[in-house]
Amino acid sequence: VAYWVLHVDLDQFLAAVEILRRPELAGLPVVVGGAGDPAQRAVVATASYPARERGVRSGMPLRTAARRCPDAVFLPADNAHYTEVSAQVMATLRELGDLVVEVMGWDEAFLGADTDDPEALARTVQRAVLDRTRLHCAVGIGDNLLRAKLATGFGKPAGVFRLTAANWAEVMGDRPTRALWGIGARTAATLAERGLRTVRELAATDPAALAAELGPWYVQLGRGIGRTRVQDTPRVARSRSRETTFQDNLTGCDEVRAEVVALARRVATDIAADGRPAARVAVKVRFAPFSTSTRSTTLDVATADPARLEAAALQVLERFDPTRPVRLLGVRAEFDRT
DNA sequence: TCTGGGGTCCTAGGACCC
DNA sequence: TCTGGGGTCCTAGGACCC
Secondary structure, three states, X not given: OOEEEEEEEEOOHHHHHHHHHOHHXXXXXXXXXXXXXXXXXXXXXXXXXXXXXXXXXXXXXXXXHXXXXXXXXXXXXOHHHHHHHHHHHHHHHHXXXXXXXXXXXXXXXXXXXXXXXXXXXXXXXXXXXXXXXXXXXXXXXXXXXXXXXXXXHXXXXXXXXEEOOOOHHHHHOOOEHHHOOOOOHHHHHHHHHOOOOEHHHHHOOOHHHHXXXXXXXXXXXXXXXXXXXXXXXXXXXXXXXXXXXXXXXXOOHHHHHHHHHHHHXXXXXXXXXXXXXXXXXXXXXXXXXXXXXXXEEEEEEEEOOHHHHHHHHHHHHOOOOOOOOEEEEEEEEEOOOO
């Protein structure tokens, strides 16, 4: 029996969940993000397919989305609810039995299974998720995680697609390197400077030639090579953070300090729930208009004590320029790697 | 297009030590 | 006196992903 990797990805997850609560929104352009107010500083978390047809994309400022699609329904993100629904989806996948589940986020998971009919398994997965949660998903099938993940994109919405070594070059060869999982805008631009624009061109490159600045693994990416076994060992968190973008930039020192204290307390509450002490504390500041930097410190002794975390965060904060207007503040606790 | 929030991993330079 | 080389930790930042 062969081992297959399946990648399950829910269709327009946040929008779909909201439409279940408000069926009258079905078929309409729905945009979920921030507080649901396009006048505020926030971005699109998920847009429904009708909204996407009007040019709305994830990560786009709500303001822009409203300009492109003025009649869209804007809804606030209800993260607690999405976490709950996501848990139902993942439980459904685990209950399918003889397979390994690796959760990749609210709306995504890899499955590893021994089967000679991965398409049949994919349909079983879709049926089970739909029956239990009334949500549709696409399923990608691959001979490794990278190919399964990329296959899902061709299966959307609600379909199934298989991508393996056999059809890799045919399906992916002419696509831009940016289409690969792990190549973003910056790396794609760097590759383009070297004349490497398509997946095929990247795959044909001598890995050693790329090694100096970029690393030879990008060539492997271009060839569709990646991890082959799905892992269900739960990942131990490396850090916990909280951050806030202010609707109006903060200009007063006292105000900034008060916000850092509030964030540090939230982080302290989070890590107390985790039951792990922080070994390092980092403070992130985004100055207006949009320049971000981070400063951090290693604590003498790891601690979850809110007062100590607060004090550490305030101490790190002093290393920033106090005169510049602040757009965002963040506090992060890092755990010891054990 | 005036750009969220929560994460992960990697790199690289400097400090410090032997 | 002006000089090696290796190893590790700390810190900042880049890049990417959902």
